[in-house]
Amino acid sequence: MPPRKIIIDTDPGQDDAVAILLALASPEEIDVLGITAVAGNVPLPLTAKNARIICELAGRPDLPVFAGCDTPLSRKLVTAEHVHGKTGLDGPDLPDPTMELQDTHGVDFIIDTLRSHPAGSITLCPLGPLTNIAQAFNKAPDIVEMVQEIVLMGGAYFEVGNITPTAEFNIYVDPEAAEIVFKSGAPVTVMPLDVTHKALVTTERNEAFRSIGTPIGLAVAQMTDFFERFDKEKYGSNGAPLHDPCVTAYLIRPELFSGRYINVEIETVSDLTLGMTVADWWGVSGRPANATFMGDVDAEGFFTLLTERLARI
Numbered sequence: 001m002p003p004r005k006i007i008i009d010t011d012p013g014q015d016d017a018v019a020i021l022l023a024l025a026s027p028e029e030i031d032v033l034g035i036t037a038v039a040g041n042v043p044l045p046l047t048a049k050n051a052r053i054i055c056e057l058a059g060r061p062d063l064p065v066f067a068g069c070d071t072p073l074s075r076k077l078v079t080a081e082h083v084h085g086k087t088g089l090d091g092p093d094l095p096d097p098t099m100e101l102q103d104t105h106g107v108d109f110i111i112d113t114l115r116s117h118p119a120g121s122i123t124l125c126p127l128g129p130l131t132n133i134a135q136a137f138n139k140a141p142d143i144v145e146m147v148q149e150i151v152l153m154g155g156a157y158f159e160v161g162n163i164t165p166t167a168e169f170n171i172y173v174d175p176e177a178a179e180i181v182f183k184s185g186a187p188v189t190v191m192p193l194d195v196t197h198k199a200l201v202t203t204e205r206n207e208a209f210r211s212i213g214t215p216i217g218l219a220v221a222q223m224t225d226f227f228e229r230f231d232k233e234k235y236g237s238n239g240a241p242l243h244d245p246c247v248t249a250y251l252i253r254p255e256l257f258s259g260r261y262i263n264v265e266i267e268t269v270s271d272l273t274l275g276m277t278v279a280d281w282w283g284v285s286g287r288p289a290n291a292t293f294m295g296d297v298d299a300e301g302f303f304t305l306l307t308e309r310l311a312r313i
């Protein structure tokens with residue numbers, strides 16, 4: 001099978017960075033056409049810069065990186081420096097990028113790419129708030145039916161929330177955008193906290209990254225070390241969840257994940273539960289299914305894959 005053509009839409013973020021590195025290390029399965037940055041973990045100028053830092057770390061200064069939306073569709077931006085540090089990529093000491101940001105807006109890149117390829121041949125991989133994807137769907141509704149699949153990190157059901165008691169960060173930041181995406185009719189596959197909280201970077205797994213013995217192995221160990229401090233304290237677990245790489249791992253080894261095709265609605269009104277992904281896991285609502293909502297991951301298989309692939313670049 002030819003590699004799957006994807007656009008990574010992202011707000012790096014250390015875990016976004018690892019997700020990007022995994023994709024770039026897997027050219028047999030994944031063909032990254034471009035990276036669109038969105039405001040999320042940190043403001044847009046930093047996510048657009050961090051995306052380029054990661055491309056250069058991976059030896060891919062040729063990969064086009066686009067800046068997308070700098071604020072959610074209709075809300076003030078909420079950021080997560082408390083998790084990711086001031087730069088969004090705290091941990092390793094990586095040089096500023098020399099590659100240029102593309103002139104085209106990220107949203108237009110998404111639209112142009114979908115329109116210029118055969119229908120059903122492009123997968124969108126959002127790793128941050130869904131602002132760019134929703135904006136592209138609003139601006140060019142014709143592209144929705146051209147999307148092969150949207151594989152995203154966001155939401156939670158049994159794990160409920162990480163930024164509020166009921167909401168996961170990516171959905172909470174731009175719930176209106178999430179609603180547009182989940183209601184769009186495009187095939188949506190979701191990696192919620194229910195999955196990513198099982199992908200824990202334990203001390204041994206962190207050591208395995210470090211033992212690769214390359215600049216990438218070291219940078220990934222340092223990045224996961226950094227946000228581990230915060231997450232271990234918060235959850236009392238023996239490692240920090242590695243959220244976004246679940247998206248790119250799914251493209252390579254879908255059999256590592258299992259879930260249900262169910263109805264998922266986004267709460268956009270209630271202050272108390274804003275951004276909640278109301279996932280009908282038990283099929284009690286009678287509402288039509290609109291997303292494959294993952295619930296489990298083979299964590300050993302996931303980390304074996306990740307470590308093997310990172311060692312290739």
Ligand code: BDR
Nearest residue numbers: 013015080127169170243
């Ligand atoms: C998500 O929020 C961000 O902090 C991470 O990069 C991930 O995409 C987890 O809730």
Ligand code: CA
Nearest residue numbers: 013016127128
């Ligand atoms: Ca992210």
